[in-house]
Amino acid sequence: MKNKKSAPPLNGEKITAAKVLNILGSSSDIVTRKVYVGGIKTLPATLIFVDGLVSQDKISEYVLKPLNENQLLRNSLNEKDALIKILDGAIYYATTKAVEQIDDVIKLMMSGFSCLVFDGEGKAIAFETRGYEKRGLSQSTEETSFRGLKISFVENLRDNTAMLRLLIRTPDLTVEEITVGKQTNTMINILYMQNICNPFFVDRVKEKLNSIDIDKALFLEDVIPYLSEKKFSLIPQVQTTEKPDSVAANLLEGKIAVIIEGIPYGLVLPLVANDIFQSVAGYGTNYVVASSFRTLSYALFFISLIMPGFYVALTRFHIEMLPSSLAYAIAASKIDTPFPIYVEILVMLFTFFTLLQASSNTPTIISSTVAIVGGLVLGEAAINAKLVSPAVIVVVAGSAISSLAIANTDANMALWAFMVLNVILSTVLGIFGLTVGFLISLYLLASLEILGVPFLSPYAGTKKYQLADSFIRVPSPVSKFRPFYLKPKNKRKEK
Amino acid sequence: MKKKISFLVLISVAALFLFSGCTIKSKTDISIRETVTIVGVDEVDGVIKLTITIELVQPPESNGASSSVAIYTAEGNSMFDAIQKFHAYTDKIIFWGHVNYILIGEDTAKLGINKYIDLFARDHEVKQNMKVVIVKESTAEDFIKDTNLKDAPLNDVLTSLFDDPKNLSNDSEVSILQYLHMVSCKKNCLYIPSVTTTDKKEKSEDDEGKKDVKLDGYALFDDDALKTYLEGDNAKGVNWIIDKSHAGYITITDKKGDIVVVEVTKNKPSFEVDFSGDVPEAKITINFNTNIVEYHGSEDIFINGQIDHLIKEQNKVVEEEIVSAIKFLQENKTDMIGVCNKVYTKYPKKTDSFDGIWPEVFAKTKISVKIESSIDRTYNINQPVAHDEKEDEQ
Secondary structure: OOOOOOOOOOOOOOOHHHHHHHOOOOOOOOEEEEEEEHOOOOEEEEEEEEEEEEHHHHHHHHHHHHHHHOOHHHHOOHHHHHHHHHHHHHOOOOEEEEEEOOHHHHHHHHEEEEEEEEEEOOOOEEEEOEOOOOOOEEEEOOOOOOOOOOOOOOOOHHHHHHHHHOOOOOOEEEEEEEOOOOOOOOOEEEEEOOOOOOOHHHHHHHHHOOOOOOOOOOOOHHHHHHOOOOOOOOOOHHHEEEHHHHHHHHHOOOOEEEEEEOOOOOEEEEHHHHHHHHHHHHHHHHHHHHHHHHHHHHHHHHHHHHHHHHHHHHHHOOOOOOHHHHHHHHHHHHHOOOOOOOHHHHHHHHHHHHHHHHOOOOHHHHHHHHHHHHHHHHHHHHOOOOOOOOHHHHHHHHHHHHHHHHOHHHHHHHHHHHHHHHHHHHHHHHHHHHHHHHHHHHHHHHHOOEEEEOOHHHHHHOHHHOOOOOOOOOOOOEEEOOOHHOOOOOOOOOO | OOOOOOOHHHHHHHHHHHHHHOOOHHHHHHEEEEEEEEEEEEEEEEEEEEEEEEEEOOHHHHHHOOOEEOOOOOOEOOHHHHHHHHHHOOOOOEEEOOOOOEEHHHHHHOOOOHHHHHHHHHOOOOOOOOOEEEEEOOHHHHHHHHHHOOOOOOOHHHHHHHHHHHHHHHOOEEEHHHHHHHOOOOOOOOEEEEEEOOOOOOHHHHHOOOOOEEEEEEEEEEEOEEEEOOOOHHHHHHHHHOOOOOEEEEEEEEOOOOOOEEEEEEEEEEEEEHHHEOOOEEEEEEEEEEEEEEEOOOOOOOOOHHHHHHHHHHHHHHHHHHHHHHHHHHHHOOOOOOOOHHHHHHHHHHHHHHHHHHHHHHHHHHEEEEEEEEEEOOOOOOOOOOHHHHHHOO
């Protein structure tokens, strides 16, 4: 059903207060104030704004007061003359725009502007009088910061771009704006380094954002699928971060960032497999320690991907591969448990996902209780009730903890899906099935390209320096080049 | 293009399912399997009798209250026939993937053992590193029943003993793979470690009638039939040549006649063959290193040429063991040390002329032995207390 209030195509027509109000309807938060420019009764104008989005003080002090008292305006001959005088500085205001299209009036008002409409001239002047309440800067809650920037993005777009401006103080940092969402008219900023970023990335991202035809852009997932090359893929194709330093570092590597009004996250493109294992915390510590943790992340990724399936395959198909003592230990732990091992594994994985879901849906204080109840009480009770064997708990818990050691939440979710796939295939075909599952995962990863960059490209480097920041983190003085796969304008970052 | 790729992926996955070796039969949970650890093989009057030990899975809280091993026997016209009968003894599936030892009774081994090993070599389920052992002067069944204890299952005892010969150096394991390799070298003599029983030294109430296991050197074969045994120092001598003497010990005396025990830390045998006319000659060089681990005297080992003396002594002991072993092998015409194999490697055409007569040729082969050694660590105590006391007395 079409929304009857959607703006009719009025561009080209004269702007009048009546037309603006007609479009805005009878919303109670629309405020109109009839004023006379310079107090002259023959020069009426209508100030329209959305209550709540504007600062009443700013309007009173910097718009209405000079509008009424300014000497220049008192001598205005007509509306046209008054318009020119206002734009020339009779009303001394930082951001003032002359508007000639009625659609622009509506959009600006919805962004916190106040519009002074001159019916006679059919034009309007918009004053940037934003003044809504917003959240102050706060510490990141989802990403850890070790010797790094503590603050995270907030809902306000300008605050976010300002944070990046403070981190990258060069005119080469370019910010371009696009509006997305037919109903929400959400502002989206595209950020990139003019002197580094591959121009293809910029064009492609703009093209993608411009092609979006959706009602709203309120959530990340409203926009991310349109930025992804494969909309329905489970594998993350856009890096999501709430840390400005992470976005800044990526911009300086030659990537492109997208920031959405109202969403306290930055999106970074293109995402490659290597980014999943990198965390900002790794750059705040010694390179040996950081490299060790990164190598461990790779190992943990494969452990969590394979371990549950491998355990099912070994205990179901390939018992001879187990050392005898381990085989007896596993068999002993299975005494009196009624279900086969693959059922136990699937049940425990299901329990793990349930706990995650429960934790994410409950307040922080309660979620820790949920974790304790789930992890300790439920696990212990399941063993005592002979529903699952202790070895299965160890395998599933080990895999779950290993997967959570990876910084990227989206990658974790993809990993869990592949983990379950591997368990199912291993149940049916043993190690053979596990190999098939692994190859399917590899095929999906290898066939993925984001902005023309293959997802696995970091590992395809043929020269040593191309692998510099992948499996290990080399110290900064040695890391002289930007990632080769991004094809940046300026390849060298240090001499 | 995408359709083609999808089709190919679909076909590949379907093929994986259809041609997979993992059939429904092999899909059995670990909890419903019973694991065989030892298989004993005997044959009497054409009837094959198999004796198996099954490691029973016990809950951790049982603390060994009941026996952890069950022994079953079954007879059949063939190995497979006998194996099938075991299924009647248990409600679980018998799993052969963890068989560690195949024990073959002496009388049965004399009939030829290839036919018994064949089944295990073919089966995909069993590990190829399972070991073959000959039971000396007994049947496999009696051996298993006599030596399997509640607190010390035979499987554990054999594993412990075969790990231990590194310290005794008179025995070594032969896996199925090694067995097949030896069988494929026709002119070499097949050898398999042998075990026997001795009277039990420590007895508890449960051990009434039970015996201890003893490693007893090697059983030597003529083709695949048991011929004789290589025991004691002779077995030790052969181990020097075939590089199975990794950590044995040698007891020697110093110049004053005090006992010195040296531990072998490294052994590097080398083997060269040549021809003197049509008769092959073999030159064996043994290069080993030792540490002094025990000394009953009080002399400083570094003076008066003691070290040189000890090296000569240890060389002499090893040479005697090796010469004695070679003499035994030549008398029995059994090429256990692989001279023919060396000849074939160096002179492949000449070995053709030895077809059917190699045992006789081996018996006449001139085999010389050269021993080189060194003592790496003496752990010498320069001024032992006993030494001072003796000086005071003088």
